[in-house]
Amino acid sequence: MRKIERKESLVRFGKRLKGIREAANVTQEQIHYATGITQPYISAVESGALTIGLSHIAVLAEFFGLEEYELFQYKSQIPEPDQLKKNITSFLKRNDIDPSTFLKKGLTHLLKGKVLSSKFFTTPKYTSEIRSFLYERFDANFTTTAISQALENLRKQGLVDKIATDKKSKFQYKSKE
Known part of the structure; x- marks a missing residue:
């Protein structure tokens, strides 16, 4: 079994998160507005420069309407953009966030x-x-x-x-x- 370096794991997670975010057509700033996770933190996670905590993983999974483990399925396809957008709309409604x-x-x-x-x-x-x-x-x-x-x-x-x-x-x- 190949040993996976910590940095490699961070980069893979960051690429996966960025791919999901881009498929949903949302910005890091929008995620910050909806979840409270700061834009610089999201940027650092997406670039593989920072480890993400479990509580942030849970919030991001909820935001995108995914299960936490889906954020780690690096070889799986990114969910469909339309489904991600519906999931985000549901998140906004559940959390009384003004969509406009x-x-x-x-x-x-x-x-x-x-x-x-x-x-x-x-x-x-x-x-x-x-x-x-x-x-x-x-x-x-x-x-x-x-x-x-x-x-x-x-x-x-x-x-x-x-x-x-x-x-x-x-x-x-x-x-x-």
């Missing part, structure tokens, strides 16, 4: 981390265009209102320009030069 706030945590991260740095956002876009882009590229479905609110927050941070158009109450957004 949970989704906004993911939207802001998605816009800040993926969209602002893309060529897509170098020219002005309406929120409806941004909504379509998010759905087609990331399979992320948000309302135009939620997108507008997230973009307004990013504008206040100095990351996005808000451009008035000839259409009443319609604006376009683009990444700050």
Whole structure:
């Protein structure tokens, strides 16, 4: 029998956790919001740099709607994304967590981390265009209102320009030069 090094085990667990999280299309920040496990801790576990405690394993398994042992089944397929999303929704409901706030945590991260740095956002876009882009590229479905609110927050941070158009109450957004 091959001896498994501790570091190797941590890396395998981290890869499994990250794969499940990415299949569920949730961010480390969203997990923090829903479970209280901090984003830097989740990042360190996913990179294999930190050992995870049993209580955190139990919370993460509950969050994803899995049994604890499923987080350790490194050779097993990642559960289906749709099932993971349903399980997370159930977790949110059971724990009285506002789904809209949970989704906004993911939207802001998605816009800040993926969209602002893309060529897509170098020219002005309406929120409806941004909504379509998010759905087609990331399979992320948000309302135009939620997108507008997230973009307004990013504008206040100095990351996005808000451009008035000839259409009443319609604006376009683009990444700050």
